[in-house]
Amino acid sequence: MTLAPDPFRSATHGKRHSAYTVLNDRGPVHLMHRTRSRSTWLITGYDEARASLTDPRLVKGGGGANIFGHRLDPALLAATRTEMLSSDPPNHTRLRKLVSGAFTMRRIDLLAPRIQQVVDGLLDALVDVESADLVTTFAYPLPMTVICDLLGIPEERRADFRTWSAQIIDPAVVGFEVFAEAATDLVGYVRELIATKRAQPADDLLSAVIAVRDGSDQLSEDELTSLVILLLVAGHETTVNFIANATFALLTHPEQLAVLRAEPARIPAAVEELLRFDGPLQIATQRVATETFELGGVTISAGDVVLTGLLAANRDTSHLPGADVLDVTRTPTPHLAFGHGIHHCLGAPLARLEARIALSSLITRFPDLRLATPADDLPVGDAVLINALTALQVATRPAPAS
Template structure:
């Protein structure tokens, strides 16, 4: 880290800056008047109990399509094609859409991916196992989830290289700048429309074909909802898992005794993943909500029409929820966290993310007993943003 740590977690890029900022905010109280990246003053919820209550408060709504980055500036058909998904809709539309998508995105379909996830993990590790030093983000944490979600969706292998150029600006959102965001949105939507037409002509045993069947079966999935859901699954379905793997490995490498214990007891990886999700989660905040009516969060009055952002990253480390919340403890009995959300918007892809996290971290931990950071932690950086909490790179020495 260089200089003074800023007070805005969304623009902070130091590896540990956000935790310092959020820990300070949690210490001041559970709800804060706070400037958002778009310049609008809103409410930032940082306490665990307050965050959990806010995510289940019917007065706080997503507000439907039309509130995404640059919605008013994008071509209307492009905005509509990426803005009608589960994270922008409220009941009853959200309920209808989640029911339809859940029929295709089943836990069983995710669990059946286990052997293939292991195979992909082994292939990626074999590609850098003989190197002395490697960036775990570019060599492993990124290509594994994008390969998994693309295989699950049924996206052809040659088409996958373009996704990072598209998903990068789309994940950063309004902080990417309009030109970069617009290019990415137009490129991805154009590709998805063409691919979905291919799936109509030549359906296969994949999630995209299943979603097309739901759309064309007359069950109420509109064309914009179809493209938006595929957009969400592509972006959220891999970017968050990239962060889970990279953040998890950084935390382990920063805590060598706990890493050694996990290496000696790899059967504990599932529990370790939950603690790593709590300690340094893939997301720092939820998509903003709007107070449809006046409400109250932890005793703080919230007038109608206000912007509310829940920081799950801060809430996970609220000492009022558990003692020693700011410390990593892989043996912790209470690993409850809000990293996959809460209430009706709980992450549909959580089982797949957990599966990938377990397989990936166990492989890295057991295959490279001498792995260590190649640079000090305070030289690592994170991309700015409201939602994601990832690392730009994670250089490690393998032996």
């Protein structure tokens, strides 16, 4: 890495944002490292980031273009990376159309009562607890339960799914051996699950995508396994991170939290501001330049890798004055937390629904909720893709009188 300061290293939460502020002050596009054959660039400016997400000269290039893609067994690569996020048109168009036929707004809206039930149960368990890690007790089990319910994954296998998900979300951090082993185990189980659902269809998303058709077209076996893995990781890890980040942001901005307590109708708009202010992803998955062109005052050469910095772009003050300030009364402004263009997150409506219910219920049930450790001490781990607190210790009762 030649990038300095480096936002991808372990640090306290605030230092990551500070690193991006320094980079944005220098310009919108930054060289991360260079080899003889190509360079890797990080985009931090909002306008350049948004443009990069729709630029036809920047392509995904299939699963093999991703880190370790060239090292994985071809069969394992196909079973994990034959999905929308790694694809370009026209295959991306075909896959998204098929999946959208099963992953409907109606199916998502019907989940609201179940999400509320899960939230209530998790918060019930915290009523008699003086302090708890909100990541492990609330932010993690909520989306894991929801996505496993949605896919029809049995209760006894959900702990395995959590382990595999954590090991494949950021392969550059865990290393090839750990990543490959987790991917192998996950694919093996998903294939068993697909076989079960095919033999005994149920009222769940996996049964629906197995059955979906567009004329004679349907998802192949590799497309099915890749989709389940994508939904697991994108539908779980990102929501965990966002619920924790949003709660931390509100607890460290008590005046903003007070606004939401007084005016709960603002919560849907506040979710958008919280996504902008401290979203769950640092970058979009990598793209590769197919030709040489100029972007943000630098030359991107054919074959170069481009990483679009979603977290940095959303706080680019040259695009949005005061972008480094949390304001839940702000008129919702466009943000890139869910990406942009054809790869805009298909699960964004579900993430928003979970976040609205989770945050509303949390601040209602616990009027005295506060951080149990100094805000400056909260760590984030090494990560390239995600923006995640490793823990969020909170107290549920009033602070003792001094």
